[in-house]
Amino acid sequence: MTLNIRNPEADNLARELARIDRTSITDAVIVALRETIRNRMNKEKPRKTAQKILAKHGLSFPPDRKPVPREAYHELDHDLTGDE
Incomplete structure (x- = not known):
């Protein structure tokens, strides 16, 4: 081939x-x-990167932490741009 x-x-x-x-x-x-x-x-996932950063400062995610809903990102985008 x-x-x-x-x-x-x-x-x-x-x-x-x-x-x-x-x-x-x-x-x-x-x-x-x-x-x-x-x-x-082997690319590190964002959650793993966040865990490493928190651990470096003696912190961690709360055990009962829930993921941010996808809708929140859309709402944040509008809040940042000033769009309604």
């Missing part, structure tokens, strides 16, 4: 990465794809 890069920007990026890593274009693409997949799979 072959990978054919037809997009000039993608081709340039693949070549640049291969040059930096001193490897083939194929290996550069494989490494880039693996790293991107790993990063996306």
Whole structure:
């Protein structure tokens, strides 16, 4: 199976990465794809980030904390912009 890069920007990026890593274009693409997949799979959720920040200051979410309803974000948006 072959990978054919037809997009000039993608081709340039693949070549640049291969040059930096001193490897083939194929290996550069494989490494880039693996790293991107790993990063996306391990991306921290906002709730986890908030928990870490709170813990750093000796705080935590209350155990009975409920998520903010989606409607609240819409209401906040209108409050911030002054729209009704």
